[in-house]
Amino acid sequence: MSKHLTVHLTASLAARLRIRPAVALATAVAALAAGAAFATARPTAAVAATGGFDFTRAQVAATGLQTPWGLTFLPDGSALVSERDTANIMQVRPGSSPVRVATVPNVSPGGEAGLLGIAVSPTYAQDQWVYAYFTGASDNRLVRFRLSAPQTQQVLLSGVPKAQFHDGGRIAFGPDGMLYLSTGDAGTSANAQDLNSLAGKILRMRPDGTVPPDNPYGTRVYSYGHRNVQGLAWDEGGRMYASEFGQNTWDELNYIVPGGNYGWPTCEGVCTDSRFRNPIVTWSTSEASPSGLAYANGTLFAGALAGKRLWTVPVSGGSRTGNPVAEFQGTYGRLRAVAVGPDGWLWVGTSNRDGRGTPASSDDRILRVPPAGGSSPSPSPSASPSPSASPSRSPSASPSPSVSPSASPSAGPRACSATYRIVNQWQGGFQGELAVRNSGTAAITSWTVTFAFPDGQRVTQSWSGRFTQSGATVTVANETYNGALAPNASTTAGFNASWSGANRVPSPISCTAT
Numbered sequence: 247m248s249k250h251l252t253v254h255l256t257a258s259l260a261a262r263l264r265i266r267p268a269v270a271l272a273t274a275v276a277a278l279a280a281g282a283a284f285a286t287a288r289p290t291a292a293v294a295a296t297g298g299f300d301f302t303r304a305q306v307a308a309t310g311l312q313t314p315w316g317l318t319f320l321p322d323g324s325a326l327v328s329e330r331d332t333a334n335i336m337q338v339r340p341g342s343s344p345v346r347v348a349t350v351p352n353v354s355p356g357g358e359a360g361l362l363g364i365a366v367s368p369t370y371a372q373d374q375w376v377y378a379y380f381t382g383a384s385d386n387r388l389v390r391f392r393l394s395a396p397q398t399q400q401v402l403l404s405g406v407p408k409a410q411f412h413d414g415g416r417i418a419f420g421p422d423g424m425l426y427l428s429t430g431d432a433g434t435s436a437n438a439q440d441l442n443s444l445a446g447k448i449l450r451m452r453p454d455g456t457v458p459p460d461n462p463y464g465t466r467v468y469s470y471g472h473r474n475v476q477g478l479a480w481d482e483g484g485r486m487y488a489s490e491f492g493q494n495t496w497d498e499l500n501y502i503v504p505g506g507n508y509g510w511p512t513c514e515g516v517c518t519d520s521r522f523r524n525p526i527v528t529w530s531t532s533e534a535s536p537s538g539l540a541y542a543n544g545t546l547f548a549g550a551l552a553g554k555r556l557w558t559v560p561v562s563g564g565s566r567t568g569n570p571v572a573e574f575q576g577t578y579g580r581l582r583a584v585a586v587g588p589d590g591w592l593w594v595g596t597s598n599r600d601g602r603g604t605p606a607s608s609d610d611r612i613l614r615v616p617p618a619g620g621s622s623p624s625p626s627p628s629a630s631p632s633p634s635a636s637p638s639r640s641p642s643a644s645p646s647p648s649v650s651p652s653a654s655p656s657a658g659p660r661a662c663s664a665t666y667r668i669v670n671q672w673q674g675g676f677q678g679e680l681a682v683r684n685s686g687t688a689a690i691t692s693w694t695v696t697f698a699f700p701d702g703q704r705v706t707q708s709w710s711g712r713f714t715q716s717g718a719t720v721t722v723a724n725e726t727y728n729g730a731l732a733p734n735a736s737t738t739a740g741f742n743a744s745w746s747g748a749n750r751v752p753s754p755i756s757c758t759a760t
């Protein structure tokens with residue numbers, strides 16, 4: 247596991263990154279994450295305004311809940327909270343007692359099972375759908391219903407293996423309008439590597455539960471090799487992140503790419519195995535056991551159950567850019583649900599009545615953390631836009647954003663262009679990304695990018711594109727699921743590569759489309 251790491255870092259680099267040298271060093275070490283083992287970050291002393299929120303001004307928005315699990319918002323700004331063991335859906339408005347608005351029939355709670363994830367339709371004003379994922383008598387299933395008639399359930403997906411433990415359960419609509427569901431391995435670890443099993447996966451489907459045509463395997467499977475994912479979030483670039491419970495050693499925070507294999511059960515934490523995607527953060531299970539996940543301001547927020555804290559992780563472009571910082575450490579006990587509300591506040595739910603905690607008389611609670619600085623926060627939710635759409639405010643650890651525009655795209659209606667970017671660089675290795683755009687006037691069905699490395703770089707791992715390298719020349723063809731692009735639409739392909747001496751950007755970069 248241990249490796250000799252040589253980190254060269256100058257004061258000028260630290261100055262350019264506008265961060266303290268100690269943090270810059272940690273940032274540079276963090277950049278080793280891709281492909282290299284790195285130790286769990288030590289908790290850094292909490293400071294105000296972590297990730298754009300002021301944790302010193304957190305408020306208790308609601309008390310007396312029973313193991314809140316899912317947390318989502320209605321268009322009026324109120325929250326809907328699913329209670330795992332009672333199967334109740336509670337409506338929460340800060341400062342008021344929670345109101346039970348529905349009880350979901352057919353839920354069979356027990357262990358980690360019960361009423362889990364909940365999501366409000368993105369078009370709720372038109373359709374009034376509420377989506378829920380729960381453990382029933384014989385399986386885990388995804389349904390939708392109206393709050394006025396929770397007994398009338400449209401079953402969107404059934405037959406997800408259930409168990410006392412590892413039921414996954416987070417559901418969320420992505421920025422692409424698709425519905426994502428995280429499942430656990432249901433105690434049978436081999437499920438995670440079985441592409442025909444719904445267990446141990448992140449699934450992607452249309453809002454009606456059917457398979458979108460651009461999924462990587464022609465099924466609902468979006469990524470696999472997961473043990474138990476309970477947190478999903480997206481950054482403003484549409485990149486997906488997931489928190490995952492490890493077994494006895496390493497919990498994980500992963501950057502999720504379509505078709506990615508995240509290693510379980512062969513690999514827990516970071517491994518040197520090119521078949522598997524490595525996590526961008528690992529924690530010991532005692533300091534994390536991460537469940538809910540949210541994103542805002544260049545930062546991921548992960549609720550830790552056993553860790554009894556809220557982990558904040560600066561990220562950019564699918565990589566972490568600094569050390570995780572713990573907030574609420576030991577303050578509120580076990581934390582599970584995390585979401586950015588339409589009011590711009592960060593909402594966090596405790597989970598002290600789940601059988602593993604030590605509940606206070608007011609548990610379980612919903613906490614609300616105001617945005618840092620600015621005007622005094624409004625005490626009640628409003629329908630203002632979520633801050634997740636705002637650009638990242640955190641410093642990026644990437645080296646100079648090496649963007650190389652492609653050579654002139656070929657003429658004609660079917661054309662594409664590509665840009666090359668170094669996402670993250672460390673001694674001897676780097677992570678790169680190709681952004682491919684349909685620059686023509688007609689839809690394309692496939693693309694191929696070609697370039698030549700100027701400094702002997704070698705691709706060692708890739709995703710979302712088929713990379714072949716011959717000498718210095720690299721050819722990248724689309725995968726089956728990201729070849730079709732409408733005019734102006736774009737996609738990305740990523741890779742890890744080695745370098746030594748220099749790591750200049752290749753030019754020209756050509757792109758051809760059919």
Ligand SMILES: [Ca+2]
Pocket residue numbers: 471498508509510513514515523525
């Ligand atoms: Ca993993």
